[in-house]
Amino acid sequence: MKNTIDINKLNASLSFQIHGFNFSFFLTRLDYHGIYTMVEVGHLKFPKSIKELPSLVTLRNLKILFAINDAFWRLCRPSKEPELINARYIKTSYFITDFIESSKYKNRICSIRLGE
Structure with missing residues (x-):
């Protein structure tokens, strides 16, 4: 999401997370x-x-889908002020990728514990 905004100079980026049968949609902005909020x-x-x-x-789900659609088409477009995106940009830190393993194993204990 961060790189999508930075590289393409977008006002916002739409992303989603799937957990089981639950779908969450997120809008990310460089404010x-x-x-990035x-x-x-x-x-x-x-x-x-x-x-x-x-x-x-x-009706509830259709309203949610229409709201997501509206947010995407209104906000996820190239910025009219790309110099503002450049001014707010900071370099991406890739240190966290050192903690992420390439394979998955459900019984493995999570090696990242934030806030402990």
Whole structure:
């Protein structure tokens, strides 16, 4: 998200996270020098089976999808002030990638403990 904004000089970037059947949509913006704010703009729970599929097409879910669509088309576009993006940009730190392992194993203890 950070690199998407920095490289393409965008006003915002839309991303999503999937956890089980839950989808969360986020909007990321570079609001201040080196500070990227990330706001959840929508959350949907997808059906677990075909039997539950009608629960996806509700007025509530359609409003959420329309809001996400609106946020994307209004905000996720090239900035009219790319020099402002350049002024607020800070170099990406890649030290965290040293902690991320290339393989996954569900019984492995997480090696990153933040805030302890």
